[in-house]
Amino acid sequence: MTSPISSAETGHDHDHDHDAGHSRQKLPSDPALRVQSLESLLVEKGLVDAAALDAVVEAYEHRIGPRNGARVIARAWVDPAYRQRLFADATAAIAELGFSGSQGEHMVAVENTSRVHNLVVCTLCSCYPLPLLGLPPVWYKSPAYRARAVIDPRGVLRELGLEIPDEVEIRVWDSTAEIRYLVVPERPARTDHLSEDDLAALVTRDSMIGVAKVAS
């Protein structure tokens, strides 16, 4: 009998409905079977520990995500000295708040203003600042976004609901090396009364990629 790991499945139904509403419930898809056999084989050989796999999944499902990045942004909004450190050496400034590690080893922060709008992409794979934003969403990894963000950033932003006036300069950051980019969005107007925690709650994942603004 052939194990389900070895053969790249072909021709099966591939209606990947990755939208949030995604509710189909079927028998395990082929990749599910392949991954299950691969996992049990690697565990049986002692190459991986099943509990370590659980710990990795747990870390990315619960411990790492856009709330981390939002803390950095809110601090930069309320603390001018921190803001200065963030733009001078983002990796160190981010580590001050306890965030570091895999795919955030070398960070650069870029600032959105009334005159400049920054947008982050990885055209070659799907590089993303994991310690601050968690794992990338499906749309960020999609061929359409990777292809168009560099040639038509204004069209991409319009499609995602953000119109950038012609006089605003757009800077697209293509993550071609191990440098990861964090967009520091503009602080919304009329938020002077808000605490750092309240401000962090306003900051969205999309605003730190550069496909949205922060609303007050």
Next chain:
Amino acid sequence: MNGIHDLGGMQDLGHIPYARTEPVFHERWEGRIFALNRCAGAWRKWNLDASRFQRELIPPAEYLRMSYYERWVEGLVALLLKTGLLAREELASGRPSPGTSKVEPLLTPDKVWPFIARGTPANRDVQAQPRFQVGQPVRTVNIHPEGHTRLPRYARDKAGIIVRDHGVFVYPDTNALFQGEQPRHLYCVRFGAQELWGPQANAQDSVYLDLWETYLEAP
């Protein structure tokens, strides 16, 4: 390699499948293959660049058909075979080959968080005189290697300006092929949108890429 992964500038790939929120993993197996890559990668039989290159080797039609994590399954299986961590007959049978002894997992649960939080820095403490200075105009080389490169097609043979010297970093083009890290200077280079895309682009827009010294020459 001029592969399908080098997507920058393509225009016929349809709408962006945007969702405002979504689960971290859409199905359980996505989390398992992500974690398997991390835990098997801890043996250091390959490196990050080699794992990227392995996914780039998926044939174009398959690459576009597959979801992101399906490519990770293909890439991991290929690397396990290539590096000898798995034998073909084990993959075929789903069982360890008779006579092989069980090893002790390298990444135990207690080591997972420190491993993630430490990361794997790609800079190297090597003294190398930078060939270029911030503010200097440069031109990218016109290369089409069959191996791995992080110089996308859309940015080859284009004029840009050095905006930052990141320091000395592992060179993916050799590291991906197991030919050593050969670290060298990495620069952030700004390209005007019209230099890349012609008059259809907005004159004040620009694209920034991080490029190794070897990809650049004085104009």
